[in-house]
Amino acid sequence: MDDPRYKTLAYYERLVLQIKREVVQGVRVPGDKLPSVRDMAKAVQLNPNTVAKAYKQLEAQGVIEVQPGRGTFIGAQTAATAEEKQRVRPAFEAAVVSAKAAGVTLNELQAWLNAQFEEGQA
Amino acid sequence: MDDPRYKTLAYYERLVLQIKREVVQGVRVPGDKLPSVRDMAKAVQLNPNTVAKAYKQLEAQGVIEVQPGRGTFIGAQTAATAEEKQRVRPAFEAAVVSAKAAGVTLNELQAWLNAQFEEGQA
DNA sequence: TACGTGTACTATTATACATAGTACACTGAA
DNA sequence: TTCAGTGTACTATGTATAATAGTACACGTA
Structure with a gap:
């Protein structure tokens, strides 16, 4: 900020x-x-x-x-409800489409995704 | 529209x-x-x-x-340059963070990601 | 009570979005 | 050359959202 x-x-x-x-x-x-x-x-x-x-x-x-x-x-981290998934999924898919259109490969996106979750384990 | x-x-x-x-x-x-x-x-x-x-x-x-x-x-679909990756990655990671905060699991996000690439093969 | 909390409200300023209309430079074909 | 079609640039207007400022209220706790 x-x-x-x-x-x-x-x-x-x-x-x-x-x-x-x-x-x-x-x-x-x-x-x-x-x-x-x-x-x-x-x-x-x-x-x-x-x-x-x-x-x-x-x-x-x-x-x-x-x-x-x-x-x-x-709040307690609960499992995502159907409504929450429906809210979050379009933004995720839009990001994937933009990345793919820019030439980012599936393997690379998988790596980015896994990296985000490994951060949480630390 | x-x-x-x-x-x-x-x-x-x-x-x-x-x-x-x-x-x-x-x-x-x-x-x-x-x-x-x-x-x-x-x-x-x-x-x-x-x-x-x-x-x-x-x-x-x-x-x-x-x-x-x-x-x-x-245009021809070329491999992503470093600049293009740098432009696309923040939006992708933001989408992942929001999904994870909403309680979406890694497995589910991987499924969403793969589904987007399987569409392209058809 | 007194204090800190989130919330609601009005108001103002600034920015972005979408529209309308006009005009220009460029390319390719008649 | 002339003409049509193309993307682009420009000014202008109306609307919606963002961010600010200030004030006030209802709530729960010490």
Whole structure:
């Protein structure tokens, strides 16, 4: 969250992705408390409303849980429901199509995919 | 290109993805001539400028080739350069992270990935 | 009570998207 | 040369989203 524009993702989208990465990599584990909207806003140099927007989206996707009056916490990593798969799959397939159109091979994509999951084991 | 908003992708982005799909699936092969900006605009019910924006992006990514005064053609599918990999990989990894955070397993993502490449063989 | 929490609301500014219309430079064929 | 077709460039307008600022509310805990 430093430069004027990242050209691809909005601020709140970048924050959403960053928190997802930390959860996936085990940096944040279920039950961990996230900084408050105001504290996170100071930490990442954003407006509290922008952070709230990111939190709201993460909650809608089941990544975090909001306990009114207490704060927000990392949710338990449950298996994906059919609805969640239906939400995530188009974006995944679009990324695959773009990569394939650019000339990336299946073997290479498999390597990228496995690398992402090996990170989580560490 | 039918409804008011697809909620995720802009019109020109959807057109870019659609043409990539057709190239990846073999519906359009290298050397094929794409409809002109004006004809495609009529076909997909969009403004010629919006189609031109999609064509421009496809050309920048090496998917199509513009021959001034003649038209646009599907380019030869070459191996991905280091720059192209660097452009495509972040989007792929972001999709993987979101899927993993939603609870999608590695096996399932591998299946989705393989399915996309099996389509191209048909 | 007092405090911290997420949330809701209005308002403003800036950017991107999509449209419309016009014009230009280029190529190939009549 | 002339003409049609091509991609491209430009200005302009209306809309939608993003990000900001500021204020206020309902909730749960110490």
